[in-house]
Amino acid sequence: MKLESNASIQIQKPVAVVFEGIVNPANMTQYFISESTGRLETGKEVIWKFPEFDEKFPITEIDIKTNRSISYVWDPDTVVTITLEQLPDQSTVVRVNEKGKEFNEANLKWALENSGGWANFLACMKAYLEYGIQLRKGAFDFMRNN
Template identity: 35%
Template sequence: MEFRVRVSGRIAKPVHEVFEAVADPAKLSGFFTTGGAKGRIAPGAVVTWDFADFPGAFPVRVAEVIEDQRIVLHWGAAPGTASDPSGDTTVTMTFEQLEDGRTLVTILEEGWLPTEEGLKASFGNNEGWTGMLCAMKVYLEHGINLRAGFYK
């Protein structure tokens, strides 16, 4: 059995605006990557995300992009916690335009070993993705960087 985490939330903005908040490094840096993001999310790209709470830029490999619908990423898990020999987990973000004008964002991360360390790592990332969705909602709907000063 493999551990996986799934979080979702609705953001009161059109799907393209929400998709761009993740794909555009300047926008992502405005609410999530507290140390900055470099590189646009595009198929085959390797971008970097830096966080004040986990200093040091993380390489993020972009596996798939369907504009305004789906982003699939691979990034490094804590040593010894991922089931993939590369040490990466897989993150799939989906963006669905709802009839009421909002966008449903769902983030699924999978690929941890079924060990105590894998469970701990998956829970930590679940907390991170939940925080990301909350921060994205507040940033896009109200222009507030929820994470500013939160970690430092």
């Protein structure tokens, strides 16, 4: 049995704006990561850094379907898929799915924590794209070197 982590939210912006908010590091560094070596593009590999961690995370196996989905690996055991659905009112539903880990106690803890993490990612993206607010700034400073 494989575990999955899921989260979703509706953002009051057109799908093209939300898509750029995810693939463009100039946007992602405003609400999610602190550094990126480049734009998310199919077949490319980038490195992400988060403000609260010293580690750098390679983002591999990137697969982009413009304005529809973004898929990548950042944990060798899982695949992250972000799907975008534009609604008639020009808002966008964003769904995040991360799956692949085998069911065991440690991975169950991972799935629960990641579901919360993805919900936070979506809330931060919504606040930034809709209102220009950086919710993540300083939010996880307590985790440094812990």
